[in-house]
Amino acid sequence: xxxxxxxxxxxxxxxxxxxxxxxAVDGLSLAVAPGETVGVVGESGCGxxxxxxxxxxxxxxxxxxxxxxxxxxxxxxxLALDERAMRAIRGRRIAMVFQEPMTALNxxxxxxxxxxxxxxxxxxxxxxxxxxxxxxxLDRVGIPAPDERAREYPHQLSGGMRQRVMIAMALMMKPxxxxxxxxxxxxxxxxQAQILELLAELQREYGMSVLLITHDLGVVAETASRVVVxxxxxxxxxxxxxxxxxxxxxxxxxxxxxxxxxLGLLRERLQTIPGTVPAPTAWPDGCRFRDRCSSAWERCAxxxxxxxxxxxxxxxxxxxxxxxxxxxxxxxxxxxxVRA
Amino acid sequence: MGRRIGARIVQAVVVLWVVxxxxxxxxxxxxxxxxxxxxxxxxxxxxxxxxxxYGYDRPLGTQYVLWLRNLARGDLGYSVSMHEPVRDALANAxxxxxxxxxxxxxxxxxxxxxxxxxxxxxxxxxRARWAGAVALFFYSLPDFWLALVLxxxxxxxxxxxxxxxxVDMVMHxxxxxxxxxxxxxxxxxxxxLTLTLLTTAAVARFQRQELLDVLPLDFxxxxxxxxxxxxxxxxxxxxxxxxxxTITLFGLALPALLGGAVFVExxxxxxxxxxxxxxxxxxxxxxxxxxxxxxxxxxVVLGNLVADLAYVAADPRLRVG
Amino acid sequence: MSADGVDRARRAWARLxxxxxxxxxVIAVFALASLLAPWLAPYRVGQQIDIVHLASLPPSxxxxxxxxxxxxxxxxxxxxxxxxxxxxxxLAVVVSATVGTLYGAVxxxxxxxxxxxxxRVIDALLSVPRVLMLIAVLALWSPVPVAALVLLIxxxxxxxxxxxxxxxxxxxxxxEFVVAARALGAGPARIVRRHVLPNVLGPVIVAGALAVGNxxxxxxxxxxxxxxxxxxxxxxxxxxxxxxxxxxxxWWAVIFPGAAIVATVLAFNTLGDALRDVLDPRQLPGHAALxxxxxxxx
Numbered sequence: 001x002x003x004x005x006x007x008x009x010x011x012x013x014x015x016x017x018x019x020x021x022x023x024a025v026d027g028l029s030l031a032v033a034p035g036e037t038v039g040v041v042g043e044s045g046c047g048x049x050x051x052x053x054x055x056x057x058x059x060x061x062x063x064x065x066x067x068x069x070x071x072x073x074x075x076x077x078x079l080a081l082d083e084r085a086m087r088a089i090r091g092r093r094i095a096m097v098f099q100e101p102m103t104a105l106n107x108x109x110x111x112x113x114x115x116x117x118x119x120x121x122x123x124x125x126x127x128x129x130x131x132x133x134x135x136x137x138l139d140r141v142g143i144p145a146p147d148e149r150a151r152e153y154p155h156q157l158s159g160g161m162r163q164r165v166m167i168a169m170a171l172m173m174k175p176x177x178x179x180x181x182x183x184x185x186x187x188x189x190x191x192q193a194q195i196l197e198l199l200a201e202l203q204r205e206y207g208m209s210v211l212l213i214t215h216d217l218g219v220v221a222e223t224a225s226r227v228v229v230x231x232x233x234x235x236x237x238x239x240x241x242x243x244x245x246x247x248x249x250x251x252x253x254x255x256x257x258x259x260x261x262x263l264g265l266l267r268e269r270l271q272t273i274p275g276t277v278p279a280p281t282a283w284p285d286g287c288r289f290r291d292r293c294s295s296a297w298e299r300c301a302x303x304x305x306x307x308x309x310x311x312x313x314x315x316x317x318x319x320x321x322x323x324x325x326x327x328x329x330x331x332x333x334x335x336x337x338v339r340a
Numbered sequence: 341m342g343r344r345i346g347a348r349i350v351q352a353v354v355v356l357w358v359v360x361x362x363x364x365x366x367x368x369x370x371x372x373x374x375x376x377x378x379x380x381x382x383x384x385x386x387x388x389x390x391x392x393x394y395g396y397d398r399p400l401g402t403q404y405v406l407w408l409r410n411l412a413r414g415d416l417g418y419s420v421s422m423h424e425p426v427r428d429a430l431a432n433a434x435x436x437x438x439x440x441x442x443x444x445x446x447x448x449x450x451x452x453x454x455x456x457x458x459x460x461x462x463x464x465x466x467r468a469r470w471a472g473a474v475a476l477f478f479y480s481l482p483d484f485w486l487a488l489v490l491x492x493x494x495x496x497x498x499x500x501x502x503x504x505x506x507v508d509m510v511m512h513x514x515x516x517x518x519x520x521x522x523x524x525x526x527x528x529x530x531x532x533l534t535l536t537l538l539t540t541a542a543v544a545r546f547q548r549q550e551l552l553d554v555l556p557l558d559f560x561x562x563x564x565x566x567x568x569x570x571x572x573x574x575x576x577x578x579x580x581x582x583x584x585x586t587i588t589l590f591g592l593a594l595p596a597l598l599g600g601a602v603f604v605e606x607x608x609x610x611x612x613x614x615x616x617x618x619x620x621x622x623x624x625x626x627x628x629x630x631x632x633x634x635x636x637x638x639x640v641v642l643g644n645l646v647a648d649l650a651y652v653a654a655d656p657r658l659r660v661g
Numbered sequence: 662m663s664a665d666g667v668d669r670a671r672r673a674w675a676r677l678x679x680x681x682x683x684x685x686x687v688i689a690v691f692a693l694a695s696l697l698a699p700w701l702a703p704y705r706v707g708q709q710i711d712i713v714h715l716a717s718l719p720p721s722x723x724x725x726x727x728x729x730x731x732x733x734x735x736x737x738x739x740x741x742x743x744x745x746x747x748x749x750x751x752l753a754v755v756v757s758a759t760v761g762t763l764y765g766a767v768x769x770x771x772x773x774x775x776x777x778x779x780x781r782v783i784d785a786l787l788s789v790p791r792v793l794m795l796i797a798v799l800a801l802w803s804p805v806p807v808a809a810l811v812l813l814i815x816x817x818x819x820x821x822x823x824x825x826x827x828x829x830x831x832x833x834x835x836x837e838f839v840v841a842a843r844a845l846g847a848g849p850a851r852i853v854r855r856h857v858l859p860n861v862l863g864p865v866i867v868a869g870a871l872a873v874g875n876x877x878x879x880x881x882x883x884x885x886x887x888x889x890x891x892x893x894x895x896x897x898x899x900x901x902x903x904x905x906x907x908x909x910x911x912w913w914a915v916i917f918p919g920a921a922i923v924a925t926v927l928a929f930n931t932l933g934d935a936l937r938d939v940l941d942p943r944q945l946p947g948h949a950a951l952x953x954x955x956x957x958x959x
Contacts, residue, residue: 351781351784351785354785355784355785355788358785359788359789363797366797366798366801367801370801370802371801371802473680476927476930476931476934477927479930480874480878480923480926480927480929480930481923481926482878482881482882482898482919482922482923482926483878483882484881484882484885484901485881485901485919485922485923488905488908488915488919489919492908492909492912496909592787594790595787595788595789595790595791595792596791598790598792598793599790599791599792599793599882602792602793602796603882603885603886606886614793617793617796617797618796618886620800621796621800621803621886621887621888622887624800626797626800626801629796629797629800629801630797632793632797633789633790633793633794633796633797636789636790636793637788637789637790637793640788640789640790641788644788
């Protein structure tokens with residue numbers, strides 16, 4: 001892999017609550033190369049959204065990024081920047097698209113205003129220039145009659161149009177990295193495909209990197225070149241998309257794949273992973289997945305699994321890499337897709 | 341939107357009608373009548389004559405209809421204590437009350453919103469907590485108590501301001517325009533300050549909560565993700581949303597403000613509506629007291645109507661689509 | 662109160678800030694002092710010690726808060742005045758809370774057209790300036806017995822509580838345990854009594870604490886105007902009024918009753934604010950993190 005655009009090293013973001021310290025992100029490492037689309041997959045509660053917010057340093061109290069974490073972007077550690085330098089990166093070099101475009105847009109300003117605001121902050125553009133750029137951008141993301149739409153308020157647009165507005169806002173300054181946090185979850189299935197296609201198209205056009213956060217492996221399969229599977233606040237498996245789908249290593253990844261609905265598959269064959277995600281205030285010792293894993297043995301309780309290389313560009317946090325014979329039959333951990 | 345305004349106007353009229361009816365019932369249920377005062381010259385015959393003169397001997401139904409008709413015409417009866425029609429007495433007093441309340445409303449909303457912004461910007465700091473404590477302190481003060489303390493402080497112990505009346509009762513008529521203007525201002529300071537301090541505290545407490553309610557919303561995070569600095573995030577994105585409920589507060593605060601004005605006017609001898617109503621109590625001048633209630637209610641109803649329209653204008657979700 | 666209730670109260674107390682505990686202490690001291698007034702007071706209530714020699718005396722060891730112009734010990738009067746002020750305020754708020762809770766629970770639980778009409782009525786009642794209305798009624802019937810004063814204040818102060826309870830009841834109506842109770846055939850009266858009322862208790866207590874402070878000010882104001890409490894009873898507001906025209910020469914007769922009002926009201930408001938923070942986590946800044954972080958945004 002070439003020099004990465006973004007390299008997260010041992011990111012830990014903790015929330016200090018009355019119920020204890022919630023270690024939402026706890027030792028995450030991942031890298032994004034220039035022009036690459038990386039999918040981050042996991043169930044809700046795995047820390048993927050908090051990771052995204054941590055990159056932009058938008059975690060609010062009682063959340064805190066722990067010292068020792070590093071987020072290298074274009075060669076600089078974002079966590080070492082002062083607030084002013086960080087603001088110059090937000091919206092300009094790294095932009096973000098959120099899940100729920102209705103609530104992520106300010107209800108009392110026109111969408112044109114909100115898109116233009118980005119140019120006004122970062123390019124010091126005059127009101128008129130920024131507005132013109134905003135309208136051009138709205139046009140670029142496929143909003144019909146952008147001149148009129150720009151003068152409307154978020155509640156007047158459909159969900160798909162709102163998400164296009166969010167994308168326009170994110171791309172105003174042609175950022176090097178776009179973080180998309182579940183960008184299609186709130187949308188209808190047909191609109192989802194359109195938005196994903198738009199993102200892919202814009203990525204090629206601008207040559208930017210995309211960090212796509214989703215719980216939906218199907219979305220990853222369509223858009224990403226590499227996948228990071230998160231569980232318990234850390235990455236448990238990373239691999240190129242094809243390798244991950246063909247030969248998943250971590251039992252959790254296998255479970256996710258087995259739970260994925262597929263065309264032509266009968267409903268009752270769909271499997272779920274037994275148990276629930278443990279609370280971030282109390283990750284189990286050793287492997288965080290062991291309580292739900294049918295292959296777990298004593299070592300999984302005793303030793304937190306390190307990152308094991310599986311193949312070039314493919315790594316897994318599972319002791320099975322060391323002792324493959326301990327893996328259960330395909331029926332147990334739900335590895336329908338397993339034939340490795 | 342037109343329907344909404346129409347419905348609100350109908351509602352306003354109904355409220356006024358209910359209060360007018362209530363006032364009518366109060367007058368007639370109360371012990372004695374306006375002609376009850378004791379004087380050797382007021383013989384039963386004289387009382388009967390007065391009763392007839394003012395229609396008190398007619399059937400209640402007729403009196404009620406007459407009462408409503410007169411109210412609709414702006415005829416609020418005759419004030420025994422002021423020796424003039426209630427309408428004329430109020431016509432002199434009402435502008436003074438509106439003037440005092442207007443100054444207090446503008447000042448207290450500006451200060452209260454500013455104080456709330458200060459607290460929210462420095463959330464969790466010692467200074468923000470102090471600001472909150474000061475707001476709570478003023479919020480807890482009785483209106484008459486604060487009025488008297490300020491009067492004592494700035495008109496007696498450290499006499500830099502006049503103790504009462506809207507203008508200097510003796511000299512004002514002889515003053516040149518500029519000194520007359522200064523005279524007006526000097527008399528305004530203490531009563532306006534009292535009302536402002538009390539209302540500011542209430543506005544600040546309300547506005548702080550509204551700001552805190554908006555702060556965790558998604559679009560605030562979007563604004564930060566754009567690269568806006570925290571000041572601009574709060575001033576532009578948070579405040580603009582948090583101000584919308586404050587418009588309703590204007591309508592809701594009016595009754596309390598009127599109540600405060602009653603005490604402030606009494607203590608500073610500010611001859612507005614509240615002062616008039618209090619003076620009327622002592623003289624058992626019931627028509628004047630009830631007229632003050634009616635006019636006060638009308639002010640609140642009108643204020644609420646204005647607030648409601650402003651609310652619709654301020655919130656795009658109601659304004660369009 | 663059930664064991665669960667006691668336990669909840671104990672935990673709430675543990676979470677109160679030092680300021681709020683001090684406020685609770687102030688309220689307890691004032692309540693106790695007025696309760697024990699006959700034993701604590703150096704003089705009899707209304708006793709004129711020596712109208713010729715001992716009138717309008719400044720504070721001294723013999724008279725810690727001085728004497729008023731009728732030669733009455735101000736400290737004694739404040740103790741007895743506290744009885745009047747505090748009991749009127751508490752009783753009036755009990756009236757408000759009862760009426761408001763019932764009205765709000767019925768409106769919220771009934772929902773639909775009944776709710777709409779009942780809320781419109783409240784909107785209308787809120788438009789009537791409370792102080793002016795009370796002044797008019799009290800002036801017309803003056804002098805009003807204390808019981809009537811309590812009722813009048815109570816019956817003009819329940820609108821906010823009704824709105825609060827109504828909003829809670831409306832939300833509770835859709836909750837599973839209420840739906841389940843309804844499915845099991847529980848009637849509306851039973852559901853309101855068993856499920857709605859216990860759940861609105863917390864917010865009503867908070868609103869009540871804030872309302873007590875409010876009513877103390879209101880009663881003091883009305884007595885100050887001479888249409889509230891009447892002789893031989895004396896509330897703090899009345900003492901204040903008695904002495905206002907000589908506040909330049911005998912400031913102690915004004916300042917001490919005023920300070921008693923301010924301290925009590927401040928204590929009730931501080932406690933109300935603190936209770937709201939403890940009982941209603943939605944009011945706290947940064948509350949989102951009390952839930953697992955991820956659920957806040959996906």
